Amino acid sequence: MSHVDEGTLHAYLDGELPSAERTALEAHLADCATCRANLTEERALRERAAALLGSARPAERPAPPLEQLRRESKRSPWHVRRSFAWAASIALALGIGYYLRNPVEEMAPANTPAPEFGLYDRQAAPSGTLPAKAPPGRRPAPPPRPPRPAAAELAQMMEKDSAATRVALRSNEALTHAGPPSAVAAAAARPRVDSPSANLPTVDGVLADRSQPALAQANARGAYNRSARELVDTAWPVINQPAARSILGAEPVGLPGLTTRKIRRSPGSDGTVVVEQALDASTVIQIFQRAASAGSLSDSTSYGFTGGFERARANRLARFVGRLRVEITGPLSADSLNRLLEQVAPLP
Amino acid sequence: MPEDIAEVYRSTYPALVRFLYRKVWDQGRAEDLAQEAFARALVHRPENTRGWLFVVAANMARDEARRAAREKRHLTLLKSEPDAVHSSPEEEIDAETRTRRVRAALDELTPRDREALLLWDAGMSYDEIAAQTGLARGAIGTTLARARRRLVEAYDTGLEGGQHVARG
Numbered sequence: 410m411s412h413v414d415e416g417t418l419h420a421y422l423d424g425e426l427p428s429a430e431r432t433a434l435e436a437h438l439a440d441c442a443t444c445r446a447n448l449t450e451e452r453a454l455r456e457r458a459a460a461l462l463g464s465a466r467p468a469e470r471p472a473p474p475l476e477q478l479r480r481e482s483k484r485s486p487w488h489v490r491r492s493f494a495w496a497a498s499i500a501l502a503l504g505i506g507y508y509l510r511n512p513v514e515e516m517a518p519a520n521t522p523a524p525e526f527g528l529y530d531r532q533a534a535p536s537g538t539l540p541a542k543a544p545p546g547r548r549p550a551p552p553p554r555p556p557r558p559a560a561a562e563l564a565q566m567m568e569k570d571s572a573a574t575r576v577a578l579r580s581n582e583a584l585t586h587a588g589p590p591s592a593v594a595a596a597a598a599r600p601r602v603d604s605p606s607a608n609l610p611t612v613d614g615v616l617a618d619r620s621q622p623a624l625a626q627a628n629a630r631g632a633y634n635r636s637a638r639e640l641v642d643t644a645w646p647v648i649n650q651p652a653a654r655s656i657l658g659a660e661p662v663g664l665p666g667l668t669t670r671k672i673r674r675s676p677g678s679d680g681t682v683v684v685e686q687a688l689d690a691s692t693v694i695q696i697f698q699r700a701a702s703a704g705s706l707s708d709s710t711s712y713g714f715t716g717g718f719e720r721a722r723a724n725r726l727a728r729f730v731g732r733l734r735v736e737i738t739g740p741l742s743a744d745s746l747n748r749l750l751e752q753v754a755p756l757p
Numbered sequence: 758m759p760e761d762i763a764e765v766y767r768s769t770y771p772a773l774v775r776f777l778y779r780k781v782w783d784q785g786r787a788e789d790l791a792q793e794a795f796a797r798a799l800v801h802r803p804e805n806t807r808g809w810l811f812v813v814a815a816n817m818a819r820d821e822a823r824r825a826a827r828e829k830r831h832l833t834l835l836k837s838e839p840d841a842v843h844s845s846p847e848e849e850i851d852a853e854t855r856t857r858r859v860r861a862a863l864d865e866l867t868p869r870d871r872e873a874l875l876l877w878d879a880g881m882s883y884d885e886i887a888a889q890t891g892l893a894r895g896a897i898g899t900t901l902a903r904a905r906r907r908l909v910e911a912y913d914t915g916l917e918g919g920q921h922v923a924r925g
Contacts, residue, residue: 415906416899425883425898451902458905461912462878464852465859467778467787469771744796 413437413444418451641683641695645673650756653682658700659732660755667694669756684756694739694746696753701734731755765806766795772879773814779875780818781825782860790817808885811876815889858915865911870904877901 413434420426421434438445653661653672657680663669667686670693675681684696727736730753737750770791777787794813803809863871869890876886887894 414899415902416896418898419902419905420883420898423877423883423898423901454902454905454909458874458908459878461859461862461908462779462874465779465856465863466775467784469774 412441413447415447415451418444418448419455422448422452422455641673644676645683646676647671648674648682653684656680656682657698657733662698662730662733662735662753663696663756664694664749664752665754665757688739688741692740694737694741694749697736697738698730698733701729701732762795762798762802762806765798765810769807769810769880770795773810776811776875776879777814777818779860779863779878780815781821782856786821790814790821793817807881808888811879811881811885811889815872858912859908861915862908862911866904866907870900870907873897873900874904874908 417426417430417434421431426434438448648656650661650672653674656674661672661682661684663684663686667688670685670687673683673685675683679699681697681699684698685693686696687693727734728750729735735750735753737746737753739746739749741749773791773794774784774787777790778784781787781790791814794810794817797813798806798810801809863874866874869892872890873886873892876889881889883894883897886892886897892900
């Protein structure tokens with residue numbers, strides 16, 4: 410047997426040599442001083458390489474405490490991302506699977522309301538019955554839907570949005586081109602029910618455009634972000650924080666530590682304010698907010714604020730923060746937006 | 758099964774963070790991406806969760822690197838990089854300096870060698886590395902041997918290049 414090559418020696422040292430070869434190698438080593446010396450050398454090399462790599466390892470740490478994250482997040486948007494990480498770890502620890510277990514109850518109202526339009530329509534429900542005045546805490550009974558398709562739908566959505574997150578981190582613009590059209594197109598293809606929205610408090614400037622075919626088509630092409638953003642950009646007057654405070658009756662909310670680019674108010678009289686914040690150079694999120702009393706929306710419906718074209722994108726999530734009802738949108742996954750939404754707080 | 762992913766999460770998360778860290782060189786980002794990978798695994802339910810996670814993580818890290826390259830100026834402002842290599846003995850080099858040197862040494866490897874080495878260090882078997890990198894299984898030993906040698910040589914060269922350091 411000729412001398413053993415270094416690849417075989419490393420495989421041997423790694424315990425990855427098939428047993429027949431190992432036996433042969435060991436027999437050879439017993440007889441061959443050169444290969445024994447080589448083995449010693451390669452072992453040292455292997456250990457040194459492992460030690461070097463080991464010295465460049467991250468500290469193994471559990472999810473950092475919230476307070477620390479808050480402090481870090483004040484420094485730069487870069488650090489804010491860690492708080493997503495933290496949130497994700499908590500979500501995983503608590504069982505992020507709740508998204509999948511209970512999609513209709515928990516996620517569908519905020520994330521995938523579009524099918525409900527379709528259902529209301531299909532069931533020929535009187536359009537005025539949408540619970541615009543539903544008492545807080547009582548959800549409108551979700552239309553019976555087989556859970557499996559809902560879960561699949563959600564999974565598909567999250568899958569697409571995960572990809573979208575990656576894109577969004579790189580470029581806001583890219584998303585508008587990369588936007589996966591299926592959900593959007595499906596929503597656009599659904600019959601529209603106009604009358605429910607008429608009963609709902611809405612952001613006039615945005616919702617008004619829902620019925621415009623041009624926008625619907627733009628939406629179907631996956632141009633959600635651009636159209637939504639530009640719409641607000643053009644139609645919503647920029648205001649300052651004191652003005653926002655007086656509209657809302659409370660301090661406007663945003664993500665701590667993020668730069669607030671602009672605060673705008675709705676062109677209508679519905680008392681809606683949007684805070685635009687930059688996550689990084691190319692990613693802007695919009696935090697829509699309104700005094701909860703002004704909206705009389707029930708907790709779980711996400712009707713209002715904006716039209717179906719945005720919700721079709723399934724990344725508009727809502728919660729109450731103090732006296733405000735807050736929705737968030739931006740070129741991030743629903744998951745990320747949800748985590749961001751959890752962190753909104755009154756602006757300093 | 759969620760329990761399976763939970764188990765993989767428990768057993769693989771540190772290795773995945775480590776793997777990502779050697780690619781993005783930021784612990785927070787590495788953790789963030791690792792968690793994102795797991796979040797996706799929960800949705801996708803891949804058959805081979807571990808292998809799948811590393812593929813996804815590698816892709817995310819690559820995208821991240823592209824993005825980072827674009828934002829380099831910005832990051833340079835945020836993280837003032839200490840400049841010169843200093844001359845204390847290897848034992849006393851602070852962790853940050855050593856990490857930077859290892860990073861520079863890893864940069865000297867070919868992408869394929871580096872990938873194989875990082876995957877091995879993350880606890881992957883030769884079979885898994887072969888599946889991941891597309892290398893023949895029989896070539897993994899040679900690849901790792903070369904990667905390790907190159908890493909050590911590049912690290913030592915970096916030391917000598919920076920200062921006249923007496924290495925033990």
